[in-house]
Amino acid sequence: MPLPDIETDFVLLDGDAELPAQLRGAIVVIGNFDGLHAGHRVILQHALDLAAGTVPVLALTFEPHPRSVFKPSEPVFRLSPMREKASLLQACGLKGVVNWSFTKEFANLSAQTFVDDVLIKYLSASHVVVGYDFHFGKGREGSPAFLFAAGQDAGFGVTVVPQVTLPDGLAVSSSAIRTHLENADVRSANNELGYRWFVQSKVIHGEKRGRDLGYPTANMVLPSSCKLALGIYAVSVRRQDGTLYHSVASYGRRPQFDNGAPLLEAFLFDFSGDLYGEMLMVTFHEFLRGEAKFDGVDALVAQMDKDSAQARAILKDATPLSALDARLSF
Template sequence: MAEFLRLPGYANIPAHLRGAVVAIGNFDGVHRGHQAVLSRALEIAAEMRLPAVVLTFEPHPRAVFRPDAPLFRLTPAPMKARLLEVLGFDAVVEQPFTREFSSLSAERFVAEVLAGGLGASHVVVGYDFHYGKGRGGSPETLAAAGAAYGFGVTVMDAFSDEGGEVVSSSRIRVLLGEGEVTEAAGLLGYRFTVKADVTGGRKLGRTLGFPTANMELAEEAGLKHGIYAVRFRRAGGTLHDGVASFGRRPTVEENGTALLETFVFDFDGDLYGETCAVSLFGYLRGEVKFDGLEPLVAQMKRDEEEAKTLLAGVRPLSELDLEIAFEELADNSE
């Protein structure tokens, strides 16, 4: 299989990817609703024996139009690309979204981006897809444009969960902000995962018997502060169970920067500088200010045991979840 590509825009697309089946959208979260669109694109690509490509936009358009209201990105570009690769796409086109690009008319978007730049053979979008200046293009105008330019168009209906409620990125953000990571995983179809560099810290955890891998998440990260049962993936792919704290460490520091601090089970080594991923499996409790280090350590031991118990019983939610949060753990246990 050819190497998965992250392309910085629709210009100069490699020859072997021209004429692809193209799924278009922001796809923040790559949740089950997005996966319905993406899966249909992959099916059509297989039927037509063509490559499958995702056209998405960076930064998220809201960051351009509403810079004063930072958006909690569920899947920043690198994580989104990884998920799309696992799903089976050949490439993602990360089109720079600027004021200039947003001023393209709907007609020019089709002519220059889809027909000219990508040479799309077929396009798959969601029911609420709009494009071009002022969101002037709709699924209906896209279908008409496709007929004129010679590419097919498939529009997917809204995807609802088992309770009949539409799955959306905004709904998942609310759940994560409330610590409802299990319910969020049900909508995502995989465990919510963050990826960041491991940074140096005060090394207090090491002196307490709980050395942690510290990560600074984006300032707008909307995760609820507290303690989580997690799986920690190193840059090389090895996977470990762990327990993580996300918050400001009120017992040992006043008004500290919010950090994700993971105590990795059965690991003794140096992780500084590595880009690692943490998948959230369960919210154990809120962040608490303890009266000294002794009760803090006692609670950390209880957290460790609770996390181990929770993680011992988890099962993959999907093939995507298996790849992201389970695959290497099985290999390591042999």
């Protein structure tokens, strides 16, 4: 989904696709980058500073998450699936991302094979930037020290970025951010991300109950691994043409009606029209309340009126958390 004020020459490809000539010899940042939180963006900034606008910066990332490969019965709640991750990397100023398929066979490659086949043969990397805890290859034999030595032998530079901590001394962590979202603590999750968390999904047909209640909603399905707390949220919704709407949304099972599978339902303020089939970007600002079953439809609608008023007030006074947040959410 294009974002406002962002170049459109961003390249997203799988590792089995041919790398465009203009990206060969790029500075390469490597990592899973789930959520692209503040710590990840320090890594990106090191690469962008090294490039100084003279060479492209490219991300090498991996899907699915390694934990989901080795424990398929416990899929990881992804903060940023590939589509969202690409949007974030694009917004940060990178020229492209290579999504390398993570399989058990890939995990069994030696560290030297990864360097030879991926960094040198495929990417022709001129410089590699990684976080302090980056390991690769079978048995995690590829340490930062190994990468330094390999770079010296092959002629590419290596930068290892130290751990990033928050002002309170805590380390920035994708796992901690997931926990915040699971516990309905959107504010803490957003603060650690450095931007407001968002999802992208296509609008589907629903039961159209909201229309009968005076609250027609855009209905979207999130990945089954999503563990976002069920409840009501103040959100903003960006359409594919870039138009932004303040909104209120429910992510839940609809206990008033069917208690079915979780569904994201967004009511866009001051909007009328058809959104079916459109990919929307939904940004989460605040958690308002948990799901509840009311004593009848009238009581439900009265609460929805209160939720809408509260969401409008929150969104009216919202300010960007960062330059990235301003670009994504405002």
